Amino acid sequence: MSRRPPIQNTTPLTLRERLAALRNLPSFFKLVWETNPKMTLVNIILRIIRSALPLLILYVGKLIIDHVVHFTHVAKPVGNLMEEHELWMLVAIEFGLAILADGLTRAIMLRDSLLGDLFANHTSVKIMKHAATLDLDQFEDAVFYDKLERARQQTMGRTILLSQIMAQVQDIITMLFLAVGLMAFNPWLILLLLIAILPAFMGESYFNDQNYALSRSQTPQRRELDYLRYLGASDDTAKELKMFGLSKFITDRFQVLSNTFYADNRKISIQRSIWGTVFAILGSAGYYGAYIFIIAQTINGKISIGQLTFLAGSFRQLRSILENILSRFSTVAQGAVYLSDFFEFFEIRPRLLPPTNPRPFPKQILTGFTFENVGFKYIHSERWANRHLNFSLHPGEKLALVGENGAGKTTLVKLLARLYDPTEGRILLEGYDLKEYDLTELRQHIGIIFQDFLRYQMTFSQNIATGNINEQENAELIENAAKQSLADELVKRLPDGYNQMLGKRFADGIELSGGEWQKIAIARAYMRDAELLILDEPTSALDARAEYEVFQRFTELTKGRSAVLISHRFSTVRMADRILVLEKGEMAEIGSHTELLAKGGRYAELFNLQAQGYR
Numbered sequence: 001m002s003r004r005p006p007i008q009n010t011t012p013l014t015l016r017e018r019l020a021a022l023r024n025l026p027s028f029f030k031l032v033w034e035t036n037p038k039m040t041l042v043n044i045i046l047r048i049i050r051s052a053l054p055l056l057i058l059y060v061g062k063l064i065i066d067h068v069v070h071f072t073h074v075a076k077p078v079g080n081l082m083e084e085h086e087l088w089m090l091v092a093i094e095f096g097l098a099i100l101a102d103g104l105t106r107a108i109m110l111r112d113s114l115l116g117d118l119f120a121n122h123t124s125v126k127i128m129k130h131a132a133t134l135d136l137d138q139f140e141d142a143v144f145y146d147k148l149e150r151a152r153q154q155t156m157g158r159t160i161l162l163s164q165i166m167a168q169v170q171d172i173i174t175m176l177f178l179a180v181g182l183m184a185f186n187p188w189l190i191l192l193l194l195i196a197i198l199p200a201f202m203g204e205s206y207f208n209d210q211n212y213a214l215s216r217s218q219t220p221q222r223r224e225l226d227y228l229r230y231l232g233a234s235d236d237t238a239k240e241l242k243m244f245g246l247s248k249f250i251t252d253r254f255q256v257l258s259n260t261f262y263a264d265n266r267k268i269s270i271q272r273s274i275w276g277t278v279f280a281i282l283g284s285a286g287y288y289g290a291y292i293f294i295i296a297q298t299i300n301g302k303i304s305i306g307q308l309t310f311l312a313g314s315f316r317q318l319r320s321i322l323e324n325i326l327s328r329f330s331t332v333a334q335g336a337v338y339l340s341d342f343f344e345f346f347e348i349r350p351r352l353l354p355p356t357n358p359r360p361f362p363k364q365i366l367t368g369f370t371f372e373n374v375g376f377k378y379i380h381s382e383r384w385a386n387r388h389l390n391f392s393l394h395p396g397e398k399l400a401l402v403g404e405n406g407a408g409k410t411t412l413v414k415l416l417a418r419l420y421d422p423t424e425g426r427i428l429l430e431g432y433d434l435k436e437y438d439l440t441e442l443r444q445h446i447g448i449i450f451q452d453f454l455r456y457q458m459t460f461s462q463n464i465a466t467g468n469i470n471e472q473e474n475a476e477l478i479e480n481a482a483k484q485s486l487a488d489e490l491v492k493r494l495p496d497g498y499n500q501m502l503g504k505r506f507a508d509g510i511e512l513s514g515g516e517w518q519k520i521a522i523a524r525a526y527m528r529d530a531e532l533l534i535l536d537e538p539t540s541a542l543d544a545r546a547e548y549e550v551f552q553r554f555t556e557l558t559k560g561r562s563a564v565l566i567s568h569r570f571s572t573v574r575m576a577d578r579i580l581v582l583e584k585g586e587m588a589e590i591g592s593h594t595e596l597l598a599k600g601g602r603y604a605e606l607f608n609l610q611a612q613g614y615r
């Protein structure tokens with residue numbers, strides 16, 4: 001990573017900011033609805049039914065107690081079977097309601113978790129789809145990466161938020177039911193309740209803010225921790241770590257970082273727990289105040305024992321529900337703040353925009369590509385990676401790019417494939433700016449094999465098919481591509497042939513050598529009918545004989561098409577029609593092998609240097 005991202009804002013959010021974040025909730029619900037409308041609707045209905053049950057159960061309980069008291073005070077109602085029957089009916093009803101409540105709670109939990117899973121999948125796909133629309137340089141920006149990371153973290157976190165919001169709505173409805181019952185008796189009890197709860201709520205929100213601010217400020221470090229975890233225990237890294245004895249170096253760094261995390265989190269957790277206890281005591285004091293009041297009223301004969309149990313029960317339930325609502329409010333609001341990160345990610349728009357009326361890609365290229373004073377600086381970089389590039393790539397021409405490490409060869413081809421737009425100057429195709437062509441269509445007509453091509457942990461056949469994924473079922477094309485790049489020799493010794501899983505990541509995967517992987521990558525170039533082929537050091541790992549053969553075939557393939565070839569091997573370079581020598585991002589010279597040798601310039605110097613090594 002070239003640049004450390006700026007540390008994020010660590011000041012806690014104000015209540016107003018948290019309330020403002022609640023405006024993310026409608027978009028969030030839209031997303032949930034989008035996931036599965038039917039499940040969402042059923043969930044809401046079940047929760048509404050469930051919210052009415054606590055009040056109903058309490059009320060039936062009150063009726064039962066009043067009946068029982070009546071029976072115990074008044075002499076046993078001989079012959080009053082009607083009343084006795086009523087009592088047992090009430091008990092049966094309460095039992096039925098209790099069972100219904102349990103059943104509904106379980107059904108809601110089950111549906112919540114199923115909907116949550118679907119939601120997590122839906123958002124993961126959405127993130128991947130959106131990420132695919134973004135530009136390469138956005139991926140190379142650390143601040144962007146932090147956003148992507150936070151959006152990814154949201155996926156699981158949002159599943160929890162989902163059930164919390166649903167539970168919140170349910171509790172609010174239950175609370176309204178209970179409050180109506182309580183208010184019918186004495187509205188002041190509600191006030192007492194609020195006073196007892198409010199400090200706990202404020203405390204919760206304060207600590208949630210602190211947690212959020214901390215976790216946000218820790219994002220870059222968390223990414224580093226993930227990276228160190230990967231370095232410390234992965235098949236890709238084990239070889240170097242062992243040979244260079246780096247294990248301690250990595251774990252030490254991991255420990256320093258994770259200890260800092262632990263210390264910061266511990267501080268907040270302890271404070272939170274202490275204050276939580278104080279607020280809980282306040283809450284209990286409020287509850288018992290109300291309880292004493294209700295008992296006094298009962299002793300004075302103002303209310304029945306049934307009412308006493310109903311009110312005490314309502315008050316107790318209201319207290320715990322209110323506590324849940326208030327503390328959850330803070331978590332929900334906090335979740336909504338995290339949601340801002342999630343939605344912010346979706347607001348990132350690609351900068352390489354497709355034209356409104358794109359020019360169709362030419363059926364036949366007649367004048368080729370032209371660089372007009374092209375210059376390019378990478379994002380956050382002050383240095384020009386390419387500058388003052390003026391040259392044309394003619395139709396059917398094979399152009400080799402030569403230059404020392406960091407001279408700007410790969411950057412030039414990335415500009416040609418419009419992975420970036422030039423910072424200054426322009427690149428023309430058939431006289432029109434590349435920006436006028438449809439981006440997807442343009443890239444479809446360019447075949448490019450990168451120096452750091454991907455080694456897909458997939459089957460042999462899929463690895464080649466990635467060159468043109470629309471043809472993944474075309475076995476004949478894939479086999480022909482493998483033949484052209486000499487990759488077919490490999491298939492013979494793979495137990496599963498074309499269906500052989502490659503790489504070490506998955507079971508039965510077979511790892512290949514660097515050169516073998518490279519042959520597979522080159523096969524991708526044969527998968528599409530591209531007008532322009534770009535090979536960035538495609539044969540660096542091939543042995544001399546394989547390289548010679550690959551190029552013989554490659555020349556066949558590129559007959560009549562343009563090709564750009566980057567190579568440090570002059571035996572390969574000299575096969576090109578022209579050679580462009582880059583120095584510190586600028587064009588030093590351009591011409592055929594013979595011309596440049598005769599000129600005795602930079603190319604001649606580099607060529608002779610390499611030739612000397614073979615003498």
Ligand SMILES: Nc1ncnc2c1ncn2[C@@H]1O[C@H](COP(=O)(O)OP(=O)(O)OP(=O)(O)O)[C@@H](O)[C@H]1O
Nearest residue numbers: 140378381385403404405406407408409410411412
């Ligand atoms: N993604 C990037 N972000 C920032 N700077 C970059 C990036 N990629 C390359 N550079 C810088 O741009 C310059 C040119 O890099 P480029 O990869 O084009 O060189 P190259 O000629 O292909 O080198 P090599 O022969 O080593 O492959 C280098 O100085 C490099 O540090």
